[in-house]
Amino acid sequence: MTGGASCRAERRDGVIIHDVNANDALLTVLQRERFVPDRIDAFAGAEAMVKYGDVRVSPGVKLSVEQTASAPELEWPLRENGTHTVLMFDVDAPSRATSHGLCWLHWAVGNIPGLDIARGAEIVSYAGPTPPKGSGPHRYVLAVYRQSRESNLPQLDRPRFDPLRFAHLLALEPIAANFFVAENE
Numbered sequence: 001m002t003g004g005a006s007c008r009a010e011r012r013d014g015v016i017i018h019d020v021n022a023n024d025a026l027l028t029v030l031q032r033e034r035f036v037p038d039r040i041d042a043f044a045g046a047e048a049m050v051k052y053g054d055v056r057v058s059p060g061v062k063l064s065v066e067q068t069a070s071a072p073e074l075e076w077p078l079r080e081n082g083t084h085t086v087l088m089f090d091v092d093a094p095s096r097a098t099s100h101g102l103c104w105l106h107w108a109v110g111n112i113p114g115l116d117i118a119r120g121a122e123i124v125s126y127a128g129p130t131p132p133k134g135s136g137p138h139r140y141v142l143a144v145y146r147q148s149r150e151s152n153l154p155q156l157d158r159p160r161f162d163p164l165r166f167a168h169l170l171a172l173e174p175i176a177a178n179f180f181v182a183e184n185e
Helices: 024-032 163-169
Strands: 007-012 015-020 049-052 073-075 083-090 104-113 121-124 138-147 173-182
Touching: 024 173, 049 173, 083 163, 104 138, 138 163
Parallel strands: none
Antiparallel strands: 007 015, 049 073, 083 104, 083 138, 104 121, 138 173
């Protein structure tokens, strides 16, 4: 993906600080896919850096189920050391043609200090994509939210997850996102 983004990173007190302009190209893609505003709202357009092993995810790239079996490495633009929540969800469950408008939750981690996911509270453990055979390509969104404060996180169920409702419930501000496509052919 080209254009729209400029980014400068520097290290301060052990934290990588990014100076990021809104990534208009990413925002356009997220709007075209209807992730914004249907699943994520008030999004500034920063791209979350997602890596599965040696493979860096660019928005909309197709990955295999095998490549995505383990949790990815994630980074996002950090304007200040704060608390964050990461969600990963399938917007096309059970298939794009028969989706009921809600998502399948694959991963949820909250109360993440800065960029240190390992120190966050895992609400729902990582489960790699397992789209039903023959259901076509599924889109998997990884979204990062800034929390206004550390909070008690509710229990979540994987099926019929509504990321927009969840974000509103906890007053989460979306700050970065990315997505990929996987299919079980």
